[in-house]
Amino acid sequence: MTDTIAPLATRVAAPAQVPLPAPGLGLTWRPATVGDAAAITALRVRSQEADGLPYRASVPETTEELAPPWRDLGRDTLLGLDADGTPRAWAHADSAPGDQRVVRAFVEGTVDxxxxGRGIGTxxxxxxxARARQLLAASGKELPARIVTFVDGATPAVAVLYxxxxxxxxxxxxxxxxPLDVPLPDVPRVEGARVVPWDPRLDDAVRVAHNDVFADHWGSEPRTPEQWSQGRAMFAPEWSFVALDDADRVVGYAVSGRYEQDWPVAGFTSGYTELLGVRREWRGRRLAVAxxxxxxxxxxxxxxxxxxxxVDTENPSGAYGLYAALGYDVAHSSTMLTIEL
Incomplete structure (x- = not known):
């Protein structure tokens, strides 16, 4: 017996129009533009400060979020302005063009x-x-569908809202x-592989390897070249490395980011490992440790x-245990919340 699901359009029930928030909330509403990046970032930072979060938004990151070629800012973004024209509320919905197993739409927002306490968040x-449902319907992909948001562990009230x-x-x-002021783990030699500095000529090969590495991870979907080029505002090539086999094929990678805007609030400087992956046939050979x-x-x-x-606490590769064994300790948490369609 073959499982079947209802047509995508039926499941997502996308509205013909996405209604704006009620006028009585005290804000005027319009779509965002790339020129709003600095003002949106300032709004985000005010929210992060009030919520006691250990990180801060930056203008380059916000600008990049507004720039993907697949986005329709006129329909995918919403900015609420007070009488002085200052942004006090912000929300957006985004799609993932490369999705092949589950078609997804991501949503995010914040209120000054x-x-x-006025109903703006709701x-x-x-x-x-509503906009996410439209994006899913417009994808034309007859797949399971999901609306996704992420909530920091320090803001449980936001989770309640969603x-x-x-x-x-x-x-x-x-x-x-x-900490890096204590002895670092040895870098093991892995027979048949070598770790080399980041080379932009390997960029797409790393993307292809990443899609393969994460094919067995829940919630992961392939990234197109356009998607792969996004999220690079804080990319640190000098802290990124690639593992090659004897045939110069990418078999592992570590991609780092440099989030200097976070350091003052965190109280320390740091390097952030954005992506770490090892192809399945190379797992268990200490390449991730290297x-x-x-x-x-x-x-x-x-x-x-x-x-x-x-790290995803249910990562199938045992990553959590590996990191703990290498001296990483838990610092904070976040939760993915979804509507499955």
Whole structure:
């Protein structure tokens, strides 16, 4: 017996129009433009400060979020302005063009701390969910569908807001860090492989390897070249490395970011390992240890105090245990909440 699912259009029930929040909330609403990046970043930072989060948004990151060629800013973004024209609320929905197993739409938003408690957050969640349903329907992909958001462990009230709109927690992530002023793990020699500095000529080969490495990870989908080129605002090539086999095929990689805007609030400097992967046939041979050991040494050589990364607590490769064994400790947490369609 073959399992079947209803047509995508039926499941997502996309509205013909996405209604704006009610006028009585005290804000005027319009789509965002790339020119709003600095003002949106300032709003995000105000929210992060009020929520006591250990990181800060940056203008380059916000600009990059607004720039992907597949985005329709006129329909995918919403900015709420007060009488002085200052952004007090922000929400957006985004798609993932490369999805092949589950078609996804991601939503995010924030409300200025001084404007909370008025129903604006609830209105943003309703708007973003409606737009996400439109994006899913427009994908034309007859696949299982998912609306996704991520909530920091320090903001449980935000999770409650999304859960009231039908979202449910489905995955948990742990932020980990390791001090670099204590002995670093040895970098093992792996027979048949070598770790080399990042080379832009290997960039697409790393993308292809990443898609293969994460094919067996829950929630992961292939990245197109356009998707792969996004999320690079904080990319640190000097802290990134690639593992090649004897035929110069990419068999592992460690991609790092440099988030200097986070250092003052965190109270320390750090290098952040954005992506770490080893092809399945190379797992169990300590290649991940060799990559992480190399990365730690690069961070330390530049005077960083900590190495940081995030991990899915149910990662099938046993990554959490590996990181703990290498001296990483839990620092914070986040949750993925979804509506499955």
């Amino acid at each position: 701390p001084a404007w909370r 209105a943003l969640v309703a708007w973003s969910q 859960e009231a709109a039908g979202f449910r927690p489905v995955r948990y992530y742990t932020g980990m860090r390791r 990559l992480l050991g190399t990365v730690m040494r690069a961070y330390a050589a530049d005077g960083m105090q900590y190495a940081e990364l995030d």
